[in-house]
Amino acid sequence: MSSNRIQQRMDALKASGRKALIPYIVAGDPTPSVTVPAMHAMVEAGADIIELGMPFSDPFADGPVNQRGAERAIAGGMTLRGVLDAVSEFRQKDQDTPVVLMGYLNPLIAMGEVAFCDGCQASGVDGLLIVDMPPEEEGSLVQAAKARGLDLIYLAAPTTTDARLATIGQATSGYLYYVSLKGITGSSKLDTTEVSKRIEHMRQHISVPICVGFGIRTAEDAAAIASTADGSIVGTVLVSQVEALVNDPTKIPEALQSILKPMRDAMDANA
Amino acid sequence: MALTEHELRSLDYEPDAGGHFGDYGGRYVSETLMAALSELDQNYQKLKNDPDFQREFDADLASFVGRPSPLYHAERWSKAVGGAQIYFKREDLNHTGAHKVNNTIGQALLAKYSGKPRVIAETGAGQHGVATATVAARLGLECVVYMGADDVERQSPNVYRMKLLGAKVVPVESGSRTLKDALNEAMRDWVTNVDDTFYIIGTVAGPAPYPQLVRDFNAVVGRELKWQSKELFGKYPDALVACVGGGSNAIGMFYPFLKDTEVAVYGVEAAGRGLSTNEHAAPLCSGRPGVLHGAKTYLMDNSDGQIAHTHSVSAGLDYPGVGPEHAYLKDIGRANYVGATDDEALAAFHEVSKVEGIIPALETAHALAYTKKLAATMRPDQTVVCNMSGRGDKDIFTVAKMEGISLT
The missing domain is CATH 3.40.50.1100 (Rossmann fold)
Known part of the structure; x- marks a missing residue:
């Protein structure tokens, strides 16, 4: 049963007074063979949910670091089918850790939105976060995803109005991804006090857990965010680490762990 | 699906409230851009019927463009x-x-009426960049133009023109180093600097309301x-x-x-x-x-x-x-x-x-x-x-x- 894996994980975390650590890497970056070992390594380092990027050639909501990750993955031969295969392989050893696929709509349209959702269900994907599909543009993908028990995770931003928060609150399931900064992934400034105030406000409209991403680089950042949010999402700093090891990809899983473990420890010290 | 001639005559050829032309168009963007696009849409729907705005637009087309x-x-x-x-x-x-200036005058006026002191643009051949830098100079707006690195090479006269007009030209090295990559980079700038920045898109592409407003100005x-x-x-x-x-x-x-x-x-x-x-x-x-x-x-x-x-x-x-x-x-x-x-x-x-x-x-x-x-x-x-x-x-x-x- 894939449909409740995210909720079960969130409920378990809440019961133990802990917060979710959610790493993001691009599937196939820099080669397809690294992805599954990296996923297992991140779980071992304390990841609660994995966000796996489906590489796209024109990721305009991402920063240059994540775009280069996507370019490397595409050049290395990663395809959408390959992303689903990686999740299947991951599931052979790990049936508990939720996996969310994050990406852009066009590759899904190319595969066929229903075929894609079938593939997600078959390979053990739990949720989808489609960056360029706001609730207003919901189409056949949303119907197909819901019918297969896939969670649809939406974004909220500092500029999101209360009226839109209500719409997004209706649409989102699993968790809400709060974009903590104006800007693209990998921007630099993070004001945790501001984020904290905003999260308290959003809870009036949002019943699912609120996880925060964009701008979390250090263990201190992750812990500060986790003191008010339900989870910390960590992306660009990991993709940068992958980039630093493109010529030595076997070292990637361990290098990701060395970033995530201190984050896990700092977050749990709060609990 | 092809329509009959009678049907084609009776259409109004306007997008719906979400900016859709039939199945096409819309606003397929990250949440980080939604507020900026709604604000732009509201400003535009108000100003397009504003006599002062239209008068200023028409006057500029006559005396500055030569229409x-x-x-x-x-x-x-x-x-x-x-x-x-x-x-x-x-x-x-x-x-x-080129025709490009019709649109940049319209959008620069929108920037002025919306109180945004900085404009950005993407450009391919450089025509839109020059047209944007031109109106920015005239209205005293800060101007940054994103251009694919390959295009910077093949269109060096236009790069120099933009610089003469006081614009900053940023070569974009990502992807295929052409127009689509410049567009990605301009969107990134806009998401980051949305409070003081107006994004002057150069064609009828992009999220609503751009396809409609660029069309209307042209x-x-x-x-x-x-x-x-x-x-x-x-x-x-x-x-x-x-x-x-x-x-x-x-x-x-x-x-x-x-x-x-x-x-x-x-x-x-x-x-x-x-x-x-x-x-x-x-x-x-x-x-x-x-x-x-x-x-x-x-x-x-x-x-x-x-x-x-x-x-x-x-x-x-x-x-x-x-x-x-x-x-x-x-x-x-x-x-x-x-x-x-x-x-x-x-x-x-x-x-x-x-x-x-x-x-x-x-x-x-x-x-x-x-x-x-x-x-x-x-x-x-x-x-x-x-x-x-x-x-x-x-x-x-x-x-x-x-x-x-x-x-x-």
């Missing part, structure tokens, strides 16, 4: 082609040398053509031809005529080295529907949905998507979309330069190449109007280089 642009009878070329009478709508005579071309054609030859043209990259000069000319179904409409895409090769930029002729840069539209991608690298001799047409209204007009059968190859465009570039004394932009040369084919199939008492969307001064280095001539 109306003439409708010119290409008599020698018409005779040489031996079919319909060919006319040029002379957008090449506008200040800055529609002055078609409105003038309506009265000019009545004045000059007593009726509307039998056919309109315009090149289509993103499609702003084309939609600007077509839009006022869409309900007049007796006027045939042709958009000409860049067929590059041929539509049967992978080296072209013709999504309407041989692409498929998808989502790119905030809108659902026809685009060029591979079987895995990755956006394709396009090819055209003309930087301004070298784009894998197209304005969503064109996608809609194609599907309902109101407009025809055809291709002209690099070679055909180059031949038309030389021919029109020699026969009419007008050096056209390479983008425009694609429309001219098809105009020649089309006119040859028509009677001498019929008329075809080609949008002379830009002048070719910027392209002489490219053409010379291709022909092995050194200008230095």
